[in-house]
Amino acid sequence: MTAVGWTGQPVRRVEDAELLTGAGRYLDDIRLPGMLHLAVVRSPVAHALLGGIDTAAAAASPGVRLVLTGADVAGLSRLPVASDSGAQVFGPAVPILASERVRFAGEPVAVVVAESRAAAVDAAELVDVEYQELPAVTDPAAALAGQVVLHGDATDNVMFRWHQASGDVDAAFASAAAIVRADLELPRLAAAPLEPRGCLAAYDAAGDYLTVHASAQDPHRPRRQLAAVFGRTPESIRVIVPNVGGSFGSKSMLAPEAFATVLAALRLGRPVKWVETRSENFLAAYQGRGLRADCELAVAADGRFLALCARLTSDVGAYLYPVSPVPAVHAGTLATGCYDIPAASVEVTGVATNKVPTGPYRGAGRPEGAFIAERLADLTAAELGLDRAEIRRRNLIGPDAMPYRTAVGTTIDSGDFPRLLDRALELLDYDAALAEQRQARDRGEIYGVGMSVFLEPGGMGLWESAAVSVRPGGQVVAAVGSTAHGQGHQTAFAQLLADELGVPPAAIEIRAGDTATVPVGLGTFGSRSAITGGSALILAARELKATAIKLASERSGVPPAELAWRQGKIHGAGPPIDPPELSVTAGELSASAVFRLEQPVYSSGAYAAIVSIDASTGVLRVDRLVAAHDAGKVLNPLIAEGQVTGGTLQGFGEAVSEQVSYDADGQLLTGSFLSYGILSATEAPVLQSEFVEVPSPLNPLGVRGVGETGATGVPAVIASAVTDALSPLGVRHLDPPYTPEVLHAAVAVT
Amino acid sequence: MSLTARVRIRVNGELQVTAVPARQLLVSYLRDDLGLTGTKIGCDTTSCGACTVLLNGEAVKSCTVFAAQADGDEVITIEGLAPAGSLHPVQRAFRDEHALQCGYCTPGMVLAVVSLLRELPEASDADIRRGLDGNLCRCTGYTPIIRAVRSLAAGAAHDPG
Known part of the structure; x- marks a missing residue:
């Protein structure tokens, strides 16, 4: 197979057999001897001073072993708020359990640990908490006005600030032929992985060793958080990530409830499990998006973009989690989109509100950045009376301008954006679509054609580690810091190694998700695993081969240049040598490597769509949805297409259905799958997509990220198509989601 | 809370004769009592279908059925769909x-x-x-x-x- 190569083939996933038969082990499937269960008492109100907490009845309830409140966690180090987003941060520490004040409905106030989950839940209802209600503020603009201040030691509700500017913005606006304005809002979204959050903590007092199973995106970041909060050495903590039922960014950090679970296990010396319900996930898991953008684009008479001025407001919620500034800052760095805009000033302000905090959700700033840039492109076309494809072609950064440093200070390494746009429009048959639109409009139909071009920086975190060992008989064991939660790493990484080492994928075992068996790594987020994890594996495999050849040369006296690694063995010094024979420790030969990037690797893509809207019901129908992606070298087209198709549905849900809502008192209105619009099979659009493979120069595999493409390009393309459909009715812009209610109202008003 | 019901349920071909708490859901009986954790819990409003099993051959969300209601019934979970080592x-x-x-x-x-x-x-x-x-x-x-x-x-x- 080495002649053909495994890489690039649609190899069926090795992960699937156990997941298909129910043999996969997710957090709640793990049972330890003597295990107790934890239930959380949550604030029913959005903003209140905490009076007394009476835990006596709960503690006396059958089967209860422990009740913890804010007073019990006072001795722990606070959760960190710092982040490496580049933002200036003002957020106070995040409580594990509330003390003195609660700041969002659903905030953990106490936990109850009992012999069974039912006993814990029953007892949690007996915890009596006195709340002295305070006025709540849920709207970020109202929060900025500062009538209600969430954190007592602050004078306003600003949690973080970020600002980037370059070029002569003022001069560009003074000389502009037109200034295009847009006030945009992307509502909060729920990541809603099918498996909710949870963890299982066990403490061995004799060995002073803490073992934590967590539904997380990787084991090493949780271990660092645990070490910091509990004042322990990382070596005294083992974190295991079992099968994970989806995350989409929402399990990037340990939940406050997880720290309470660990504290309970430390106190009791028995394993304690916390698994939240879906209702709790909606209430208390950090949400995505929640961004307003107030934008102005200075445009020349020929349609060239001259300068962008944008003020972004991020609805942070009650506390600044370490991950909270990341999406909005990311959106700020991507607000110029794929366009050559010589000057820009972009400000991001994070604001505290009485709602659950926000953080990364699929795309984490990329969809927001694309939405801003693409809405401005459409609005400019409308203002100048130009075709929307033409305005894009005049402003897209050309492939010959790469690498290109944007006015917001990010460097795009490579890409061919005009080619991607042209290909998407070709797949749609843009001219035919416009001709059909004229006829449809003559028939009185509401018919729209849309397009979007977008960037997807990947490889965030910029490094990853891997180790590769060969055992007697040719068995290869590889450990990688990047942990999968549905992305098929075991399959794709084995394909890569099979080619590099000349052994079949079946001989390769990929280990991940356990701090005891894998080297320190970063994990899976931000479209980074293939780029950084895959590259680290290849570097480790090359190191292994070099080591084996060097040892074989020393042993045989044959110069290294005359030795070669083929099919997992060393050839050229008599009979082929099995690499483990060369190891002084015997048993296996190993090598490890760390791969580092200088900067993110940029994927890009373009979508085009045709939609129609039923005037009588407001229901949106997608007639065509097409896409061209540059994901660099594709390791496994089956898996890569799966990422695109899945991301596309999440992006489509964001465009047409999903929206977290609160009432003015801060009560969550979308607290279940009945009220929060996750799409079902009846609503899934059919996507026609293709990969345009332009290898990235920034990593040895030539890969780019693909995880966020659908989520990034789709909201913008649906917005483009919907506003185009409604443009004869005088609609200039609408914010998503484009629900039947919103569209019906838009049609009816005009 | 301590009310129990005697049930006879055939699960993946094997007859189970046991007492279950009256309030216990079928999904909890399968997962917690029988250790058949292939059946998942994804919500608490009968919306997501992660807990779907075959009850007398028909797909049913096992979070919407009390274990006691399955008395006399036949349940197939994902573990019982195909013989061990093979795929349906x-x-x-x-x-x-x-x-x-x-x-x-x-x-x-x-x-x-x-x-x-x-x-x-x-x-x-x-x-x-x-x-x-x-x-x-x-x-x-x-x-x-x-x-x-x-x-x-x-x-x-x-x-x-």
Whole structure:
């Protein structure tokens, strides 16, 4: 197979057999001897001073072993708020359990640990908490006005600030032929992985060793958080990530409830499990998006973009989690989109509100950045009376301008954006679509054609580690810091190694998700695993081969240049040598490597769509949805297409259905799958997509990220198509989601 | 709270005679009492379908049935769909079409498909979409799942989508 190569083939996933038969082990499937269960008492109100907490009845309830409140966690180090987003941060520490004040409905106030989950839940209802209600503020603009201040030691509700500017913005606006304005809002979204959050903590007092199973995106970041909060050495903590039922960014950090679970296990010396319900996930898991953008684009008479001025407001919620500034800052760095805009000033302000905090959700700033840039492109076309494809072609950064440093200070390494746009429009048959639109409009139909071009920086975190060992008989064991939660790493990484080492994928075992068996790594987020994890594996495999050849040369006296690694063995010094024979420790030969990037690797893509809207019901129908992606070298087209198709549905849900809502008192209105619009099979659009493979120069595999493409390009393309459909009715812009209610109202008003 | 009910339930071919708390849900009985953790819990409003099992051959959300209600019934969970070490044709089709990613909705989705194809062996794409409307998947975008089912639906039109 080495002649053909495994890489690039649609190899069926090795992960699937156990997941298909129910043999996969997710957090709640793990049972330890003597295990107790934890239930959380949550604030029913959005903003209140905490009076007394009476835990006596709960503690006396059958089967209860422990009740913890804010007073019990006072001795722990606070959760960190710092982040490496580049933002200036003002957020106070995040409580594990509330003390003195609660700041969002659903905030953990106490936990109850009992012999069974039912006993814990029953007892949690007996915890009596006195709340002295305070006025709540849920709207970020109202929060900025500062009538209600969430954190007592602050004078306003600003949690973080970020600002980037370059070029002569003022001069560009003074000389502009037109200034295009847009006030945009992307509502909060729920990541809603099918498996909710949870963890299982066990403490061995004799060995002073803490073992934590967590539904997380990787084991090493949780271990660092645990070490910091509990004042322990990382070596005294083992974190295991079992099968994970989806995350989409929402399990990037340990939940406050997880720290309470660990504290309970430390106190009791028995394993304690916390698994939240879906209702709790909606209430208390950090949400995505929640961004307003107030934008102005200075445009020349020929349609060239001259300068962008944008003020972004991020609805942070009650506390600044370490991950909270990341999406909005990311959106700020991507607000110029794929366009050559010589000057820009972009400000991001994070604001505290009485709602659950926000953080990364699929795309984490990329969809927001694309939405801003693409809405401005459409609005400019409308203002100048130009075709929307033409305005894009005049402003897209050309492939010959790469690498290109944007006015917001990010460097795009490579890409061919005009080619991607042209290909998407070709797949749609843009001219035919416009001709059909004229006829449809003559028939009185509401018919729209849309397009979007977008960037997807990947490889965030910029490094990853891997180790590769060969055992007697040719068995290869590889450990990688990047942990999968549905992305098929075991399959794709084995394909890569099979080619590099000349052994079949079946001989390769990929280990991940356990701090005891894998080297320190970063994990899976931000479209980074293939780029950084895959590259680290290849570097480790090359190191292994070099080591084996060097040892074989020393042993045989044959110069290294005359030795070669083929099919997992060393050839050229008599009979082929099995690499483990060369190891002084015997048993296996190993090598490890760390791969580092200088900067993110940029994927890009373009979508085009045709939609129609039923005037009588407001229901949106997608007639065509097409896409061209540059994901660099594709390791496994089956898996890569799966990422695109899945991301596309999440992006489509964001465009047409999903929206977290609160009432003015801060009560969550979308607290279940009945009220929060996750799409079902009846609503899934059919996507026609293709990969345009332009290898990235920034990593040895030539890969780019693909995880966020659908989520990034789709909201913008649906917005483009919907506003185009409604443009004869005088609609200039609408914010998503484009629900039947919103569209019906838009049609009816005009 | 301490009320119990005597039940006889045949689970994956094996007869279980036991007492269950009156308030215990079937999903909890399967997972916690029998250790059949392939059946998942994804919500608390009977919306997601992760807990789907076959109850007397028909797909049912096991979070909506008390264990006591299953007295005298036959339950098939994902563990009992195919003999150990082998895959049911629906499971094979899911693997071939990459119709699962994180795998959490998969056991329920597979059993929903088994039930759907028993009822509608020649299911059209519209039948498939409607038939799976009660099972949520957050990873795949459904397209590969629909493709997998279509590959098994005898005589179904092989149109894209």
